[in-house]
Amino acid sequence: MGQTQTNNQKMIWTIGGGKGGSGKSFITANIGICLSKLGVRVILIDADLGGANLHTFLGISPPAITLSDFIKKRVPFLRDVLIPTAIPNLQLLTGAQDLLNAMDAKSVQKRRLVRSIQTLESDTILVDLGAGNSLNVLDFFLMSDGGILVVTPEPTSVENTYRFLKSAFYRRLRQTVSSPSVKALIDGAMDRKNERGIQTPHELIKEVRRVDEGEADRLIEEAEAFRPNLILNQVRSKKDIEIGFSIRSACLKYFGLRLHYLGYVVYDQEVNNSIRRRRPLVLENSRSRAAQCVIEIASKLANSR
Numbered sequence: 001m002g003q004t005q006t007n008n009q010k011m012i013w014t015i016g017g018g019k020g021g022s023g024k025s026f027i028t029a030n031i032g033i034c035l036s037k038l039g040v041r042v043i044l045i046d047a048d049l050g051g052a053n054l055h056t057f058l059g060i061s062p063p064a065i066t067l068s069d070f071i072k073k074r075v076p077f078l079r080d081v082l083i084p085t086a087i088p089n090l091q092l093l094t095g096a097q098d099l100l101n102a103m104d105a106k107s108v109q110k111r112r113l114v115r116s117i118q119t120l121e122s123d124t125i126l127v128d129l130g131a132g133n134s135l136n137v138l139d140f141f142l143m144s145d146g147g148i149l150v151v152t153p154e155p156t157s158v159e160n161t162y163r164f165l166k167s168a169f170y171r172r173l174r175q176t177v178s179s180p181s182v183k184a185l186i187d188g189a190m191d192r193k194n195e196r197g198i199q200t201p202h203e204l205i206k207e208v209r210r211v212d213e214g215e216a217d218r219l220i221e222e223a224e225a226f227r228p229n230l231i232l233n234q235v236r237s238k239k240d241i242e243i244g245f246s247i248r249s250a251c252l253k254y255f256g257l258r259l260h261y262l263g264y265v266v267y268d269q270e271v272n273n274s275i276r277r278r279r280p281l282v283l284e285n286s287r288s289r290a291a292q293c294v295i296e297i298a299s300k301l302a303n304s305r
Contacts, residue, residue, distance in 0.1 A: 012118065012125045013301065014140055014147035018160025020131035022150045023233040026271060027294065028128040029057035030282045034298030036089035037282075041123040043082065045093045047140050048130040052095035058085055059278040060092065067095045070116070071109050078116035087283075091122075110136065114143055124301070133167040141168050142175075148229045148262065151247070153240035158247065161230075169201060169226055169257065176222050182208050182215045201255050223256050231297060232264040240264075262300055265293040 015028050028044060036042045046054035047067075055063060063083050069075045082091045117125065127144075129137050141147045147168075151161045167190070174186045185207055189198040198204050201223060209216035228251075232244040244261045251259040268290035274281040282291045 010122060010125070011301075011304070012127065012144045014127040014129060014142075014144045015150060016129035016137060016141045016147060016164065017131070017150045017157075018133055018164035019152070019157045022131075022152050022157060023265070023271075024131075024150045025054050025057050025128050026275065026281075027150055027231060027233065027265065027297075028126050029054060030280055030291070030294045031298045031301065032090055032124075032126050033087055033280050033282050034295050035124055035302055036087055038298075038302050039089065040302060041089050041121075043091045043093060043120055043122040043125045045117060045125060045127045046095045047127050048095055054128050055092060055094050056278060057275065058087075058092065058280060060085065063092070063094050067093065067113070071113065078113070078120060082120075110139060114139070117143065133164045135171070138168050138171045142172050148231060150231050150233050151243075152234045153232060153236070153243045158243065161247065162250070165228060165251065165255065165257065165259075166201075168228070169223075169255065170204075172226060173201075173204075173219050173222055176218055177215050179212050179215050181211050185211065201257070205256075224258075227258055227260060229260045229262045231262050234267045235264045236267045263293065263297045265290050265297070 015024050017024055025046075025048070032042045032044045044054060044058075045067075046052040048054070052066070055061070060083075065075070065081055065083065067081060070078050070081050075081060078093070082093050084090075085092055117127070127140060129140050131137075149161055149164065151157050170186055170190055174183055177183060177186070185196075185198075186204065188194045188196065189204045189207075192199070196207060198207060205216055205219050205223070208219055230244055230247060232241065235241055241264055244264060248259045248261050251257045266289045268288055270285050270288040271281055271290050274284045277284065281288060282294055285291055286295070
């Protein structure tokens with residue numbers, strides 16, 4: 001499963017995906033509420049650096065204090081940025097529109113933020129990531145042992161999900177190895193038109209083995225440990241539901257990665273209605289079809305603790 005677990009059983013779930021508009025923030029907010037209603041202490045973190053909007057899904061005005069205050073050292077501890085919500089057991093830590101450039105400029109700030117997130121006191125931390133597969137997004141996604149990918153049943157979204165997974169996996173592999181020649185092989189493999197013709201992680205590991213047996217074994221261990229999760233959103237048919245299983249099979253066949261299909265959320269007009277009203281769906285209309293799907297996924301996450 002895709003979680004980071006510390007001695008006090010804290011779970012960190014990073015929620016990403018290659019495409020904007022897949023519903024990451026909607027799912028993050030509503031899963032967080034479901035978990036908090038089960039008595040789990042939850043922190044929601046909006047790490048969409050430059051486009052933070054998670055507060056809107058909770059019906060909260062833009063907070064006066066944000067991640068930006070921590071990054072710029074206006075507050076000493078990340079916990080000082082936490083704001084309570086009207087929902088028991090649920091706190092919010094939001095980003096800011098001006099944070100993107102600051103984070104791009106200094107990776108030392110990013111590492112400080114990641115370390116601070118990992119030390120927050122909570123049972124579960126849900127991190128809502130930005131769209132795309134920039135290094136910032138990938139590094140936050142890799143904070144957990146797999147994270148959760150939200151994908152819609154459209155060819156562009158599915159294609160972006162594969163691209164995101166491949167980028168995240170190669171980024172993880174690169175952070176694992178120490179040999180400069182192996183790092184160069186991984187960098188080269190990121191280019192689909194690389195001169196060695198490496199197209200899959202299987203082929204990459206085969207090439208690495210020719211250079212360094214020990215590093216190849218390390219990469220195999222990392223591939224086994226990397227267990228991303230998938231949520232299919234805006235499902236309209238049984239055929240759409242099957243896409244989740246198809247993605248899982250393709251990841252195992254072509255990437256050698258074991259993807260866990262957490263579940264799906266049906267397309268439901270009530271989702272848009274709740275967003276317009278700035279009221280979380282699981283509170284506004286918990287019996288709606290989409291809310292029931294989210295509640296079921298949240299239950300799986302709770303049981304994985």
